[in-house]
Amino acid sequence: MNFVKSTCFLLAVALVFSCKKDFLQRDPGVAISQENVFTDPVLATRFADNSYNFLLDDFGRLSVLQNYKGTTGQFADEAVLADPNLGHGVLTMNQGKFLDGNSTDIVNVYTRMYQGIRNANVTLSKVDAVAWTAVQNGPLIKAQELFLRAFFYFELVKRFGGVILLDKPLTQADNLDLPRNTYDETVAFILKDLQAAETILAAETWGTAYSPSTDWDAGNSGRATVGAVRALRGRLLLMDASPLNNPSNDAAKWKKAADAAKVIIDMGKYSLHPQYATLLNQPTSSEYILIKVRGARTGNGGMLGDFIIPPSFGGAQGILNPTQNHVDLYEMSNGKPISDPTAGYSPQNPYANRDPRFYANILYNDATWQSRKVAMGLNNATTPATYGVDYQPGSNSYTRTRYYVRKLWPESVRGGQGTTAILNFVFFRYGEVLLNYAEALNEAQGPVADVYTNINLIRARAGMPPLPTGLTKDQMRGRIQNERAVELAFEEARWWDLLRWKKGKEIVPQTVNAMDVERTATGFKYTVVALPAVYQRVFEDHMHRYPIPRNEIFKSNGILKQNPGW
Amino acid sequence: MSIDNPDITWETLTTLNAGLDFKLFNQTLSASVDVFRGSRTGILTASAIPGVLGQTLTVNAGEVESKGLEAALQYDRQIGPVRVSLYGNVTVTDDRIRAENGQDGLPEYQRTIGRVVGSRLVFLSNGIFQTQAEIDASPRQILSGKVVPGDIRYQDVGGVNGAPDGVIDNLDRVRINQSDLPKAYFGFGTVLAYKRLDLTVHFQGLRGRTLDVQGLVNAGPSALNDESLRRWTPANAATAQYPRLGISDRANNTAGSDFWLVSGNYLRLKNVELGVSLPTTLLGKYRLKNARLYMGGFNLISFDSLGLDVDPEIPGAGRGSSYPYVKTIYLGLRTSF
Numbered sequence: 001m002n003f004v005k006s007t008c009f010l011l012a013v014a015l016v017f018s019c020k021k022d023f024l025q026r027d028p029g030v031a032i033s034q035e036n037v038f039t040d041p042v043l044a045t046r047f048a049d050n051s052y053n054f055l056l057d058d059f060g061r062l063s064v065l066q067n068y069k070g071t072t073g074q075f076a077d078e079a080v081l082a083d084p085n086l087g088h089g090v091l092t093m094n095q096g097k098f099l100d101g102n103s104t105d106i107v108n109v110y111t112r113m114y115q116g117i118r119n120a121n122v123t124l125s126k127v128d129a130v131a132w133t134a135v136q137n138g139p140l141i142k143a144q145e146l147f148l149r150a151f152f153y154f155e156l157v158k159r160f161g162g163v164i165l166l167d168k169p170l171t172q173a174d175n176l177d178l179p180r181n182t183y184d185e186t187v188a189f190i191l192k193d194l195q196a197a198e199t200i201l202a203a204e205t206w207g208t209a210y211s212p213s214t215d216w217d218a219g220n221s222g223r224a225t226v227g228a229v230r231a232l233r234g235r236l237l238l239m240d241a242s243p244l245n246n247p248s249n250d251a252a253k254w255k256k257a258a259d260a261a262k263v264i265i266d267m268g269k270y271s272l273h274p275q276y277a278t279l280l281n282q283p284t285s286s287e288y289i290l291i292k293v294r295g296a297r298t299g300n301g302g303m304l305g306d307f308i309i310p311p312s313f314g315g316a317q318g319i320l321n322p323t324q325n326h327v328d329l330y331e332m333s334n335g336k337p338i339s340d341p342t343a344g345y346s347p348q349n350p351y352a353n354r355d356p357r358f359y360a361n362i363l364y365n366d367a368t369w370q371s372r373k374v375a376m377g378l379n380n381a382t383t384p385a386t387y388g389v390d391y392q393p394g395s396n397s398y399t400r401t402r403y404y405v406r407k408l409w410p411e412s413v414r415g416g417q418g419t420t421a422i423l424n425f426v427f428f429r430y431g432e433v434l435l436n437y438a439e440a441l442n443e444a445q446g447p448v449a450d451v452y453t454n455i456n457l458i459r460a461r462a463g464m465p466p467l468p469t470g471l472t473k474d475q476m477r478g479r480i481q482n483e484r485a486v487e488l489a490f491e492e493a494r495w496w497d498l499l500r501w502k503k504g505k506e507i508v509p510q511t512v513n514a515m516d517v518e519r520t521a522t523g524f525k526y527t528v529v530a531l532p533a534v535y536q537r538v539f540e541d542h543m544h545r546y547p548i549p550r551n552e553i554f555k556s557n558g559i560l561k562q563n564p565g566w
Numbered sequence: 567m568s569i570d571n572p573d574i575t576w577e578t579l580t581t582l583n584a585g586l587d588f589k590l591f592n593q594t595l596s597a598s599v600d601v602f603r604g605s606r607t608g609i610l611t612a613s614a615i616p617g618v619l620g621q622t623l624t625v626n627a628g629e630v631e632s633k634g635l636e637a638a639l640q641y642d643r644q645i646g647p648v649r650v651s652l653y654g655n656v657t658v659t660d661d662r663i664r665a666e667n668g669q670d671g672l673p674e675y676q677r678t679i680g681r682v683v684g685s686r687l688v689f690l691s692n693g694i695f696q697t698q699a700e701i702d703a704s705p706r707q708i709l710s711g712k713v714v715p716g717d718i719r720y721q722d723v724g725g726v727n728g729a730p731d732g733v734i735d736n737l738d739r740v741r742i743n744q745s746d747l748p749k750a751y752f753g754f755g756t757v758l759a760y761k762r763l764d765l766t767v768h769f770q771g772l773r774g775r776t777l778d779v780q781g782l783v784n785a786g787p788s789a790l791n792d793e794s795l796r797r798w799t800p801a802n803a804a805t806a807q808y809p810r811l812g813i814s815d816r817a818n819n820t821a822g823s824d825f826w827l828v829s830g831n832y833l834r835l836k837n838v839e840l841g842v843s844l845p846t847t848l849l850g851k852y853r854l855k856n857a858r859l860y861m862g863g864f865n866l867i868s869f870d871s872l873g874l875d876v877d878p879e880i881p882g883a884g885r886g887s888s889y890p891y892v893k894t895i896y897l898g899l900r901t902s903f
Contacts, residue, residue, distance in 0.1 A: 082711075084708065084709070084710055084711050084815075084817065085817055086709070086735075086736060091708070092735070092736070095708070095733065095735060097726065097735065097736070097737075099726070100735070100736050100737075101736065102736060110617055111617040111620075114617050114618050114619070114620040115620045115621070116620075117620055118619070118620025118621060119620070121620075164618050166618065169620075170618070170619055170620075171619075172569070172613075172615055172619060172621075172623060176615060176616045176618060176619055177616065178616075178618060392814075394711060394712060394814060394815045395814045395815065396711070396814050396815050396817075397814065400711070532711055532712055533706060533708065534708045534710070534711050534712075535711075549617070550671040551668065551670060551671045552616055552617050552618075553671065554670035554671040555614050555615070555616045555670065556616055560616075
């Protein structure tokens, strides 16, 4: 009893004295104010590095339900999203409803880029005042932030055209109802940032961590380099010279784009990875100019397991499905397009003797994959009729087109298992630089020898014969556009190419086709069929530029102007 | 990337209340009536700051207006040998959102402002497709890969240009004033005593509540459960209560729509008890001061129109992690020495 009494007494004492009056007043203990961050060079570096996190840095990124699903190829003629769920950020784009809240490439990217721009601007406004020690390098941090700010603005300008330009962080007390800058001002702003970044990166050396000739050491790979700055400039100038932004077809713009690409070629630092099929799976490569550095991936959930790999291979959903439209772009291995009667294309044996990149990019019926044949055919010999294990009609988890993406599925990665492989999201690679150069040069000067040389480099690496000589400028343009669709397939290129070529209205609304496969006594019967209405697309001329998100227009009190047509 | 807002504070509740308590008829009838009207201002909501700031902020800018009535009535009287006690109470409220950020740019029919708290954003359904011809003649539904007879038909309400556009999509979702929150709660009952017998009856219920039964009907592996028998098939097309059963590609029939909204109103006999006090003459020899024998039950009868075999008081119970109220019948003897 005495024990109980004394315990009660102690508890009572504790209750009386334990609670301080300001118990609910939570003064920051671990939270660090922004001012304090920039008094400590280590914290300042970490704050700066956070800017990288705002880049759009993976293939699947559009879905609000699972953020590793949905890619822009599914807006274009490249692929469809088998699971017609509005939350995956693709369907509303297919329907031309760019202003819908589910069009995440518009709504979410707009705010995400300005968040990145803010982080870069905060860093840039403080970077000169930080007391850097030998363990950090202020100028290199500044260069990276300039590059990243340029990258964020590039993501905005390629979607929206001219946007609000900010070179310093704002606070909520500032006037935030700002008018848009023009397209030209936005491009000039990006070029200025890139020039400033390049100047630093080309001059600064920092111990063994960075020098302009060797770039970053292994522990810092994935950071901005001179090559990355130039590659971004090249992509920007190519976009700027393209029909969407160059209606008068000013050859000087094309020349600037060609020169920007040539500078990278002349660096002599980059070369094509010898094997196209393993291009995305290298820890390092002379072809990589800038990649997102991340660990090896498994097929157990995530982008591979839940977006690429179907249940029949142990995954959850294989819903990034290449279209027949895309498959038809692969030439025959003799270098002729399948529409050419002399090419030797057989509609009943459609996968024989194609461009080797077809086999590297696409998984098709009867292909051998992970030690078995991919089976997607209807079998009428059984009662009731059955389907191969890799296809289920009407299922949201299997292909709708009878194709899966091989390029983003390393063969060693088994669905639902822990086996891993590298799959890099490549921001810039040398192959794209060669294609950019050839395209710009052809527009500036016509199909001169250098155009052939660079396109043929790409083709030779893939195992394709050179382009036929004597092409006209228009024919060459067509071949280059086809080359890009094939070479850069599923690498977030096709949709942006269609927009800048102003070919959206021509290509996107075309009937999206799939392949119907039926087993016969001797093999398979192949029939090209149109996909159901939900996979067909709407595209109007004004859609070559995205609309500014609707809520931003409403919040700005009429100052932010919408793009024409929206 | 949210910024701290040092100005964030508590919500402000302002209430105007008028009440009346009275007793009549020789104090046999007592009543209490309260009417109130109030507003909660400064509810936390997202700020209306342009995205160009690169940061988000939470502010005290939401507002809800409430009005309602509370009433209680009690009647006690001895009528000869019978003592009668009757009582009842009711609470009626109406809560409407007056201000919430993030509503600009939405079509009027999708805004929360002016609508009840907890309003639902749903497609408006129009029965079930019976034939392919009906599908062909209707606005295109693109919520799932295919639409076939047996699927829910939706109404085309809006489109990009504000008018119906022949396609069923997000712009056809409408915010309706039907909420999970009841508009009225009530209870009533009686206590009767006659000589040694006594009887207690208590009812409770609520009105003005809508429930979404989609999750209940589509619960289970591949949505298979005992409700599946009431699914649409070509054979029972005329009487089917629910759309066809689909294992996959079923987004058309699982989308939030008023098809799945049913009245959550119910009246429940919560408790009934009959007791008898045993005579002291009988008890004396056992040296008991008094004893009461009683029997009764909880949750014996419920009246609702859910159309599903679930507890209207906890509709999700038994299908998820929560436990339903159990029906209880008891028999007891209480004594004192």
